[in-house]
Amino acid sequence: MLLVGLGAVSTTTIAGVLAIRKGFSKPIGSLTQMGTVRLGKRTEGRSPKISDVVPLSSLDDLVFGGWDIFEDDCYAAAKTAGVIEPALLEKVRPELERIRPWPAVFDQRYVKRLDGPNVKKGRNKKDLAEQVVADIRKFKADNALDRLVMVWCGSTEIFATQGPAHADIAAFERALEANDPSIPSSMIYAYAAIREGIPYANAAPNLTADIPALVDLAAKTGSPLAGKDLKTGQTLIKTIIAPGLKARLLGVAGWYSTNILGNRDGEVLDDPESFKTKEESKKSVLDYILQPQLYPDLYQDLCHVVRINYYPPRGDNKEGWDNIDLVGWLGYPMQLKINFLCRDSILAAPIVLDVALFLDLAKRASMHGIQEWLSFYFKSPVHAPGLYPEHDLFIQLMKLKNTLRYLKGEELITHLGREYYD
Numbered sequence: 138m139l140l141v142g143l144g145a146v147s148t149t150t151i152a153g154v155l156a157i158r159k160g161f162s163k164p165i166g167s168l169t170q171m172g173t174v175r176l177g178k179r180t181e182g183r184s185p186k187i188s189d190v191v192p193l194s195s196l197d198d199l200v201f202g203g204w205d206i207f208e209d210d211c212y213a214a215a216k217t218a219g220v221i222e223p224a225l226l227e228k229v230r231p232e233l234e235r236i237r238p239w240p241a242v243f244d245q246r247y248v249k250r251l252d253g254p255n256v257k258k259g260r261n262k263k264d265l266a267e268q269v270v271a272d273i274r275k276f277k278a279d280n281a282l283d284r285l286v287m288v289w290c291g292s293t294e295i296f297a298t299q300g301p302a303h304a305d306i307a308a309f310e311r312a313l314e315a316n317d318p319s320i321p322s323s324m325i326y327a328y329a330a331i332r333e334g335i336p337y338a339n340a341a342p343n344l345t346a347d348i349p350a351l352v353d354l355a356a357k358t359g360s361p362l363a364g365k366d367l368k369t370g371q372t373l374i375k376t377i378i379a380p381g382l383k384a385r386l387l388g389v390a391g392w393y394s395t396n397i398l399g400n401r402d403g404e405v406l407d408d409p410e411s412f413k414t415k416e417e418s419k420k421s422v423l424d425y426i427l428q429p430q431l432y433p434d435l436y437q438d439l440c441h442v443v444r445i446n447y448y449p450p451r452g453d454n455k456e457g458w459d460n461i462d463l464v465g466w467l468g469y470p471m472q473l474k475i476n477f478l479c480r481d482s483i484l485a486a487p488i489v490l491d492v493a494l495f496l497d498l499a500k501r502a503s504m505h506g507i508q509e510w511l512s513f514y515f516k517s518p519v520h521a522p523g524l525y526p527e528h529d530l531f532i533q534l535m536k537l538k539n540t541l542r543y544l545k546g547e548e549l550i551t552h553l554g555r556e557y558y559d
């Protein structure tokens with residue numbers, strides 16, 4: 138697993154896998170490790186573990202490598218992140234200390250609140266991409282690896298939209314040579330991975346691989362793609378609650394979400410340009426789930442506000458508050474308050490693991506390009522042009538499990554269930 142950015146999410150993923158591998162902990166939150174999938178009719182009693190249905194790589198076979206702008210090895214970075222307790226971290230310390238970040242492709246223009254010494258130098262962005270490819274090939278050879286997966290777990294970059302340099306691969310490669318400012322660091326890593334035919338996922342909301350140039354390149358090289366922005370914390374809860382309210386046709390007049398967060402991610406998001414990238418990603422969710430165009434009386438005037446406040450004393454232990462102003466029968470108002478004391482990276486780590494293992498499976502099954510069945514894991518699921526993204530967690534889960542059934546040649550489950558009564 139190639140991880141760009143060895144911060145809180147990456148180190149919690151790596152230390153977690155090592156601890157689970159040694160039997161110190163359980164892989165709670167991971168579908169690939171604990172999930173089951175029903176096969177056949179409800180009367181058949183067949184609900185095997187997902188890992189017994191599709192051939193996923195075993196945790197014992199995973200090797201980790203990555204880039205960061207700081208020189209700290211994974212043990213030191215995990216200590217800085219402060220997510221995993223020191224006692225557990227000590228048990229996997231030697232393995233973590235062996236993982237040292239390679240120099241990063243980094244430009245402060247795209248992440249204003251960050252600066253570090255472990256950074257590559259190059260003639261232009263094309264040259265930097267070639268250096269990333271060289272790192273990847275060396276890692277593969279040194280560890281005698283068969284396959285690779287890359288996940289961007291780096292900081293959230295400033296807001297960007299699609300431009301001419303992103304239109305096709307020829308324009309993109311010219312832009313790399315010309316040091317075009319519309320190519321941020323994250324796109325350079327994504328280009329390197331996809332050109333090598335490596336599956337690529339984006340854990341952050343940056344545009345990155347969600348551009349025609351890289352989607353086309355992925356089709357040519359056979360890279361599966363997934364993203365963007367891991368669905369953890371407040372947005373996870375939102376996509377659990379909102380489908381329920383809509384299912385019962387309860388109106389929503391307002392949804393106010395606020396968070397306090399004290400880790401480095403929170404510090405980066407304190408910059409308005411990085412926050413805008415995150416805000417766009419968080420806000421689209423409700424519109425798609427509630428479908429105000431179909432239900433104007435219920436959702437047309439919904440006031441949706443999202444705030445993130447950087448508050449160092451909390452570290453990675455984010456606290457989120459949601460106030461939902463509901464409207465019921467005859468227009469009577471009601472309120473729902475949610476106070477979620479979560480741990481950001483504890484929610485994110487099983488997702489990084491699952492996405493990596495499922496993308497590797499997709500690669501072996503010759504499923505290239507955008508993997509919409511992995512929308513389950515993301516706040517802003519990537520999707521084909523002309524389609525709207527599916528945000529409802531339960532539809533996403535059904536899609537994921539049906540994809541696994543499809544890969545296995547099993548009957549898809551529609552939940553019609555007439556046969557039990559005929």
Ligand SMILES: NC(=O)c1ccc[n+]([C@@H]2O[C@H](COP(=O)([O-])OP(=O)(O)OC[C@H]3O[C@@H](n4cnc5c(N)ncnc54)[C@H](O)[C@@H]3O)[C@@H](O)[C@H]2O)c1
Pocket residue numbers: 141142143144145146147204205206207218241242243244248251253290291292293294322323340341342366367368369370400401402481482484485
């Ligand atoms: N934790 C969650 O629940 C969650 C959920 C959704 C998305 N995310 C996103 O995942 C990303 C990582 O989150 P985190 O909490 O681990 O943040 P973090 O700040 O702890 O880690 C990010 C790391 O990336 C490094 N980095 C930044 N730019 C880089 C570059 N160009 N090349 C290499 N390394 C680079 C930083 O130095 C840092 O060590 C963020 O973008 C965050 O918004 C996190």
